[in-house]
Amino acid sequence: MGIRDIIEGKKQWRAHVARVKALPPDYQIVYKEMQKYLFKVGPIDLVDGSLLTGILEFFEEGVAAGRGVLDLTGDDVAAFCDGLIKDSRTYADVYQESVSGKPGTAGK
Template identity: 55%
Template sequence: MDFRNMIEEKREWRVLQARVKALPRDYQIVYKELQKYLFKVGAENMDASMEALYSIVDLFEEGATTGKPVLEITGPNPATFADALIESAGQ
């Protein structure tokens, strides 16, 4: 990875984190827990984990806009939700 790619990825990460900060508090809490989980469990395939994080933010923004409770999006077990996203991102 060259220096320019590193800078671009860091910029994209900051944009993603700004999107997270704009979410309602309960969404932010679930996102942070999912992020920790993905960084631990999805470490073998970091690209799939990152793709899953972007998908989560997209889903959370949509859910927040429509007023859905966050656990209505993830289901009762957010880890299972994250695993499914990693699996679909890796395919």
């Protein structure tokens, strides 16, 4: 990764954060909590993937439709996040594989 890739990545992230800040306060709170949760337990390709952008677009559509954030996610936001990543490989999966000693894992 070159310096230009790093700079471009920062520009994209700052634009993403600006879009989050444009959301109503309740949406911002839920988005930030989802982001923290996904960074802790989420998929390995979270940063490179489009999950956070997809959530942001989903929230922007909810705002445009005049819906409350919990109308979109439900009361259990963590369960909503788990549903989004249910088929994704997570850091917890990698750890479990490394301690179980399965072939082809980090425990070689």
